[in-house]
Amino acid sequence: MGGGGGGDGRRRRPSAGGGGGGGGRGGGWRSGSSAAKDQRLRLGAEELLESRLGFAPYTDSERRLGWLLTFSPSSWEDEDTGKIYSCVDLYFVSQDGSTFKVKYKFPPYFYAATKDKMELEVEAYLRRRYEGDIADIEIIEKEDLDLKNHLSGLKRKYLKIQFDTVQQLMRVRSDLLHVVEKNEEELNAAEAFESIYGVKRVERPQDYINCIIDLREYDVPYHVRFAIDNDVRCGQWYDVSVSSSDVLLHRREDLLQRAEVHVCAFDIETTKLPLKFPDAEYDTVMMISYMIDGQGYLIINRECVGEDIEDLEYTPKPEFEGHFKVKNVANELDLLKAWFSHMQEVKPGIYVTYNGDFFDWPFLEKRAAHHGIKMNEEIGFQCDNNQGECRAKFSCHLDCFAWVKRDSYLPQGSHGLKAVTKAKLGYDPLEVNPEDMVRFAMEQPQTMASYSVSDAVATYYLYMTYVHPFIFSLATIIPMSPDEVLRKGSGTLCEMLLMVQAFKANIICPNKHQADLEKFYNNRLLESETYIGGHVECLETGVFRSDLPTKFQLEPSACEQLIANLDRDLQYAISVEGKLDIDSVTNYDEVKDAIKQKLVSLRDHPIREECPLIYHLDVAAMYPNIILTNRLQPPSIVTDVDCTACDFNRPGKNCLRTLEWVWRGETYMAKKRYTLGIYIL
Template sequence: MGISLFDLNFDVLTSREQRPQDFLDCIVDLREYDVPYHVRFAIDNDVRCGQWYDVSVSSTGVMLERRTDLLQRAEVRVCAFDIETTKLPLKFPDAEYDSIMMISYMLDGQGYLIINRECVGEDIEDLEYTPKPEFEGCFKVTNVTNEVELLRQWFAHMQEVKPGIYVTYNGDFFDWPFVERRAAHHGFKMSDELGFQCNKIQGECRAKFACHLDCYAWVKRDSYLPQGSHGLKYVTKAKLGYQPLEVNPEDMVRFAKEKPQMMASYSVSDAVATYFLYMTYVHPFIFSLATIIPMAPDEVLRKGSGTLCEMLLMVQAYKANVICPNKHQSDSEKFYKNHLLESETYIGGHVECLESGVFRSDLPTSFKLDPAAYEASHFHLSYCLLFY
């Protein structure tokens, strides 16, 4: 295991004339003290979440032996879900007083829809939503009397099937917190029912024994779609190649009463889009990265590209027996011309992949260099400097 590196002033310790009262005064420097424990463990023991291992337990502890013959990803049970809620006119849904009308989810390709009859005008029968032949969605529908029964039905099904991966689209911000608040309103505790708990400070919903992979995080970092085009409808058209169903948010509550069949189709369309977006793009990408990056899939998805590059550098530094420097800490107070700055604005940089995918050194990659282009650039630069 890696440990913090520290240097002690031994001259002070051995001096007969001066004996320190606090050993912290003798520490010259600390290194790698801010590395998360699980990252340090994964680096030191060469363990990665996306790889296979033989696990054995003995009196000396737990032994992990990597299986180099197994390269195929594990068949983890995946549940992609989406909720539809009530709302007041011209207001965003508020879990304090709004309720869940429908919850639709796809579990390993099989669709399910739970209907809250307090909000929906009539019973809904089993339905199918298949926008393209390769994106098949057959849904079994359960009609329940109220929101309490809707939550109880979904919790019970999740406890029975035990998905290893929960998938949402912007679920960190909306779906999970809304479900958590409505469950608490009816006397449930979501962390007891499903193990998931929302962290308002980090803006994430996580569990210890299952992953929550929010496709919206992948879209923001890895989809290369322009800013302002990150909504599920636009992403569905751009990445999955079909026109999804759309309903004006101001009409949803009314349509649930007047056109319940249409609203049911709309609800399951979001679940289908989320599931196949994840299975087509997010799942292979994230779990391929998890075979080389010493972090959990949740973090591989949510961390910035710069942090992922930093993790890869830390792995190589450990192999080379190099201690990583500490992260730069900005000064708490900054001055400009002897005046204290109350605030400071700047344009920061970010790391961005040139191509999406995982690249390896043992796969040949060709680079073409054109000497004429360098000559032209050099001439143009010299010309500009001459006249400047």
């Protein structure tokens, strides 16, 4: 996906039809072309499906309150000109549970850097060369951390190249990346020529393309660029209004409670051959168990199950109720149709699975295709085999397994649903040996049905208890959809936060560092290079025991804050975590006073020596974090040249962090000229 765009905040109101990611040479397709007809058909089909599943376009001028569930890149067609423009579809949930969407037109863009004082010439050249692709070019000033003296307020000029569609951006970006790569190789030789002879070549018109020396922020996904530039986040409430020219969003800071979104957690049970993993080519779905907003449902395929199943209940703990309505159908086709029909009726905004990206969704998609049903035309979900994900534009698929792997802090061997249920929900779920499932479905159908619904109950309450509040809280600060917030690595999420702050501070983001394919040292090709002598700063090493006194230095202000919030914290622990009525606690004041006395003692005597309480020491999790904290990125390493150009280079400076590292390199014996000769041959 290409970069996103900014603009002046004014945008044409899209037409009701739109969707997908269109774009074409020359700013869009004309109505007479066959490509335009295909595009309109696809946009119309997507629009019809989204309207059928609850997300009809909102076009009224009256302000409407909505909670942003998710967003995705799309496109819309200008009815007057027939052009296609990229936009972002925003999907909202109202306070009454109804849903709607709006289309927010937003021009994709990226930045290009030129040689000094060549911005105007390069701009004119690019406008001529890419007349059908580039919508606009602005010359803007940005803070560039690569400049030698950027701390003095020195800024660099960039060309902000805007487009109508992401496809146009991708075409131009592909061309210019090759140009920049070639220009970088020639730049050093040209600068050496100018420094020796003191003469600067006069650039000819055909040389203006060679003046582009860098591209920035060209790899930012379009919808992420939109969210950063417009400060739009999922999980927030907005007043939405659509005028003749604008889609206006006003964030409601006073509303903190999340919307009541329909949540469907489901799990499937399938047939399998002995000692083999289920294969959708010939295995079938025996049961689908799912919970929607706390109500359970179970659909039984009687071809695989020995008898009809009556309504049943599975409530492992009082707070995890599971009342299931059972529907017995004749075969797998009727089972799939019944489930798709129910989803179209309820219109869940969030689908929840456990490892559904890998198993449940692909299996359902293949079995539906086997019966001539396209799953994406029924409920909008389609599996991406390259990414290993199943996604829809307008609904979220939140796989609890992704949360367990990244955020649960459970050990590697305890990522199965049964182990997670025991650790996080506090009960032992039902278990059936996979080799017995097909036989139990015929011989002990009630046991198999109870097992099936137990997985749905565990998945639903695991999501509602942990994943839902965590992901949508994180989505309020990270400019991505909930699906991406759940699945991306922690490094990518940190990168998103840095990009948000860089945009607010008008800082151009550096490109991702890439190691050179080949380096030379003393005219010899480097085989490898590393640094030795680096060390990790740790808090304190040693063996700690709970029966040996340890010195502590506490922060009095933190203890004072705990004292001030003592009532609030105790009430939360009793009513929310303990699920008890606070009026039923008879010794509340006694316990509160005892805790307060301990906190006062800690506040008044912050320096103390006591026996510690060892709760948890996760060295495996701490070690990489400590390394990351003290790691230096290549742009942060400065030389004497950088210091000489800096305005803050004064006697007694303390801005440098000197590290006693030694560079170590291993070289080949062959000289550079022999190495280059091998390349030529």
